[in-house]
Structures are given as structure tokens and as C-alpha cells.
Amino acid sequence: MSRASLTTDSSSSENSTEPNAGACAEQTRRTVLLGAIATTACLGCSAHARADEGPPGSDERPQKGDVLVFSEGDKEGKLVTAADLPAGGPPVHAWPKDPKTSVVRSASRLNEILIIRLDPAELDEKTGARAIDGIIAYSAICSHAGCPVTAWVKSDVGDKEVFKCMCHNSEYDPRAGAQVVFGPAPRRLAALPLALADGSLSVAGNFIGKVGGAQPG
């Protein structure tokens, strides 16, 4: 329709107030409590903790020996095995899980992981050295504004499929240590070393690199 052809002429409120517990003494005590659990250095009221959600350990970063479970889909909560990973992608989204306590470390969204199986011949030297049968894992948190990296799509600037954050279009090549190939992300995704035993995947060490966005808001 053309722009010219369309012309024609011719409550209540729901209140909700947060409790007001703001006093300096309370703030100090709260800060002490936060001290054990907060990952941020901020001691002001803008600090936020997640320890009020989930059992102990559920917001801790992946630990060596953790197993991996699906974080979404029909298999949510089930162990991720090598057989679950189709060659060439797409990635599986997973949480680390403490095998001793059975606590899934899902209380912090910074713990979500992308696991993918690629052709070992496509991996660069460093990535290949970390891979097991072409299986590699990365943080699922974009290094730009901290959004989840959700897509496995053809790159805007190449022929290969890449991880893509749909918030601001940052793209990462998992074959090359998840280096940034497009978009505003300032650095690669953090990598997570894996181990494979009897077809089951587990975490072999801490994240390599910083997890999370450079500029969250």
C-alpha cells in the first residue's frame, strides 16, 4: 500500500511497594553476609547475590570432576554423553553438576556451557589440543553484554556456521578458540576443558578466560 492511499480523517492501579529495610547498619550486616558469596567486588547496595536461590554449590563455577547435564529441551537434567553430540553441531546447552551432591550448578546463568563436536581437522592448534574426539566446550555467555549465546548459524561474514549471540549479533568461531569473527564482542568465549571416560563427559578444569560480559548494562 502506498503512503498516500491510507489517509482518513474524521483503571485502576495496582500498587506494590517493596519492603523498606534501608538503614546503614542493616546495609553493613548485609554486606558481611554477601561477602562470602558475591562474585562482585561491590559492597554497595547494587551488589546482588544468588545464594538465596538453590542449594549450596549451585552458583559455584564448574569444578573439576563435574559431570554435564542438558540445560534445556526434552533431555533437560539428563547426562550429556559423547553420543548426544552430532558431528558438526549444533551445540548442546549444558549445566555442570556436582556428582557427589547431585547439585546442578544452575543458580548462576554464568555457568551455562556450550558443548559441540566438530571435525578435529577443522580445529586450530590450541583448540585441537584441548578437544577430545573433536568435542570442545565454551561458556554460553556472550563477552559483550552478557547475553546467552543461543544460535548456531552461518556467519554473516563467512561460509561456516558459528556461535551467535542474537542480542547484538556477535559471532564466535568454535574452531578457533571461539574467537570473535563479527559483532561488538571484545573477546573470545571462555573455554572449559573436558574429559571423556566411558562415553561420559566431565569437567577437567576451570574456565580458561573470563566468563561474562564486558559491559552488562
Place this chain on the structure above:
Amino acid sequence: MKTSRKASMIRKQWLLSGVVAFTCLASTAAVSGPIENYAPVTAQRLENPEPSNWMLYRRTYDGHGYSPLDQINTSNVKNLTPVWTFATGVVEGHEAPPIVNNGVMFVATPMGQVIALNAKTGDEYWRYKRQLPDDLFQLHPTSRGVGLWEDKLYLATTDDHVVALDAKTGKVVWDTKVQDYKKGQYMTLMPLTVDGKVIVGGSGGEFGVRGYIAAYDAKDGKELWRTFTIPGEGEPGHDTWQGDDWKNGGGSAWMTGNYDKETKTIYWGVGNAAPWPGETHPGDNLYTSSVLALDPNTGKIKTYHQYHQNDSWDWDEVDAPMLIDLQRDGRNIKSLVHPGRDAIFWILERTPTKINYVAGWPFVSTDVWKGIEPESGKPIVDPAHKPVIGKRVEFCPSLWGGKDWPSAAYSQKTGLVYVPANENFCGGFTGEKVALKPGELWLGTKPEDIGLKTKPGADHFGELQAWDPATGKKVWQHNFPKSQLFGSVTATAGDLIFVGGTNDRNFRAFNAKTGELLWEQKTNSGIMGMPVSYEIDGTQYIAIQSGWGVDAQRIQDALVTNNIGIEANVPQGGVIWVFALKK
């Protein structure tokens, strides 16, 4: 510890729920402050601002985006030159107007930062840096400004707090949690201050929130009222929803409202219904894609007008309508003027009890609407271009609409409305039913399925348009062949129109009467902010933030994949630019 863990956790939760904290916080890096002789902001000053100041989002409560200063004008604007700049130190979209009160400038940036500067010299008084939570992620990492009241500033943050700062020192006076950022609630708007109330609206339409507008006591941060933009059970308009759709129906309210000081009515724009395909939320879906008229004292909805029903295109109508006294069709009309994201230039009439439809016409081409019902003002949809479940549907304009949130301006001198529009963009997606997970994107389609296409043979995209709202005639238009136009417009009494918004990083001045391009300055980044004008010691200044990001960047990415010859790399990083005439 073992035996007391549960009790400790409960106490910890209770302590964590304390959300108002007073002056014991220390997140300000004061450098050179404090500011001396700060001029307190009163109701009288906001209702009748001095010509030399820019203290509200659009300078005046009517939302005109017009400065009465005319030292810089069509005859001398060619001599406009930078007098100082200031790097903000952060990237992403710098969308806020530099707010100016008697020689002091307050600039909000992404990352919850506020910088206080000497508006004449560019020297820093103080800087507030909010410590945002590590696990926050942000679809729209930006801030659109700080509201002023008496001796305080008010910042709405992306982790969903309202923070009051001492204007003289930048110290936190109070900090009130509004909603839970972990559930997709956040704010980017500049708070509206009216009679001692700090009024904000929530973002989060893409996360399945139920939108709201809320007011806080400027003195202590206590919540005074909260009005949901989607009526609850038993409230008028609730029957425009089915089942539980209303609970997560969107209707976020993420832009600053305007205010009719005579009738004491706030006019606030409301966003799209969620998720995107209308099939997932049958009904008209009040009050999404509407303007609400609210009592600022109580939050009570006085009346409303819904621009379009059962939104399916992500067409927020959050940019508040301008309040313009019009001579039209032989009568005086207290109008509401809104160039919509839905591609329709709306003229409405505001009365104490009702908002009447007056006229509407497409200001960019659209295939979605077949016409407008003349009595009700309801647009008539073409079902072939309304997204549905399970089938890809294309529509024009794109989901960014004819004009997104960047503001149009009204010149009280020329009587024209200046619109930052986009033409020749179309979009499309395949709708799907998706279960809502709190805090996760909930679009009703795959994010990677969202497209922006340019029309074959298009010779331009951005359009700066000048319309006469009294006659509905377009007076002039400036086309941008290689760029979108994604920045707010400001008019001045010097018969000038200032706008950035293009991917070539230019800041421009046009002749308000003719559209002639009179001046341009290449800046550090792309400009998606709002130009302002102010005066100190007899000198008129123009100020703007240059800092590309957010949706201007998203459109840019789409253009790069669509076209050859489009600027591929628009550098990011914010800088405040201030200009005056060369002496």
C-alpha cells in the same frame, strides 16, 4: 553453621530484600566536585523552563524537543565548531540528552554511569558508576537520561532500580529496587519528574513481563503507585485478553512520558504485546501499543487510545505523543501528535475524559494497513502481512517500524513536525509457540529468523521528514542514500533542525523551513542520542552524545548483509560533543 544454615538463609533473604539504602553507599568517584550554587529544580521551573536550560527529556513537558534559543541560526550555523569534548569511557548506545541546569551538565551513559560537568568548560565535577551485577545481561545496554527535582538527580538502571543522587556531589541518596532483573525486568528511560514524584516505566517486553508505570517519592524513594499497562482481573479492558495471556502480555513502558500541566495528565506510550505473533494472544490486548492518560498523583488511568490492536510486528508505541495546540479543520485542537512505529502519523485530540481520533496517514510505505476506520481510528489490517504461527510472513515496514523510539520534534516557530523516519525496510518471521522461561527471551519466533530486508532498487533508507500537522502535508524531506536514520531530532528558534542518526558518524543541521543541509560535523562514532541546546554567559551551545550501538547497530548489521557499499564498521565508544559559534 550446619544447624543454623536454614535460619541463616532466611535471614539472609530478608536482609537481601531490603532495597532502600541511604547515604552509606560509596559508588561515586567524585573528582572535582562538589558543585557550588546549584539551582534547585522546582515545579515552576520545569513547567516554564528558562530558555537557557534543558532540564526535561524533550526540554518541556509537552515533548516538543524545541529550544527557543536563536543565536545559532540559518545564517551563521556554518560557523558552528566544537568547543569541548569528553570521552565517557564506555561503548554501546549513548542515547541520553545532556541535561543542563544553570551551567551544570548531567550526562547518563550505558553501564549506569552519570557524569556531572561544567557545561561551559567540560571540566568534570563528579562521576557516578553503578556496580551492575555480573550476571546481568542486557538487550538494550543504554540509559536515556537523568530526571531532576530540587537538589537531586534520578537514574533508572538496567538492573531495575531507581537511584537518587545528590546533584552537587553525585553521592547516592536513596536506591529503590523496582522489579527483579533476573526475570527480564529492566529500565533504560529517563525518569519523568512531576510535583515531587519520580515516574518510571519498565522495559522487558521481549521477556514476557507485564508492563507498568510507577511513581516514587522524590525525597525518600518510597513507591507511591504502580499502574500496570495490562489490566488485571476485574479491571476495565481485561476482557481484551484471553485466559492467562495478560500475565505475561508485554506492554512495557520504556520511554519517558509527557505531561499536560494544565489538566495535570501524564501521557505515556505503551509497547507491543508479547510474544510477537498476535495469534498467541488473541484479542485487542489493551493497553499495548497505546497511549495512556494518567493522573500523576494516583496513577489512575483517565483514558487511553490504542493505536493498533493485537500487535504482531513488535511495534511498540512507547514514544510519548507531543502535546501541540493545532488549528485544524477550522477549529482549535488540543492535539496529541505521534508519528508511530506502525508507520501511521497519528493526530489525536485530548480532552479531559477521552482521546479522540482526528486523522492518520502513512508517513512511510506499509503493506500492513488497508485503511483506518474513520470513526474509531482503528487501522484495518491486511491479514496477508500479519505474522502467524507456523508460516513465514513478510511485512513493511520492518519491526523497527516507520519511526522507532528516537523522538520527532515540533518547532513552535515553523509549526512543523520533524520525523526521523526509515523507508524501504521490510521484515518478516515465522511465528512459533514457545514456553516462557523467566529471564529468557520470549519472542514467539526464533531470534535468528528475524529479518530486515531492503526493497529492491531502494535509493535511500533514512528520511528526515517535515510535516505540517495542521494540513497533513509533507513540506520537505531529506533522504539518506546509504544509511538508516536512527537518532532523535531537535528544533531551535534559529530555524534549525539538528540530528545525527546515520552510519557515517555525522552530526547535521538543516534549515527548518526548506530542509537544506547547512552544516555537518564528523564525530567519533555514530550518533543515536538527542541533541540539546543551552546558553551560558550569552553564548548558545549545542550538545550531543556520539556513541553507536543497540538497535542502530542491529539495523547496521542487517544492512551490511543486504547491501554493497554500506558503511560496515561504525566504531563504538562514547564522546560528549559541545558546539558553539566560532568567535
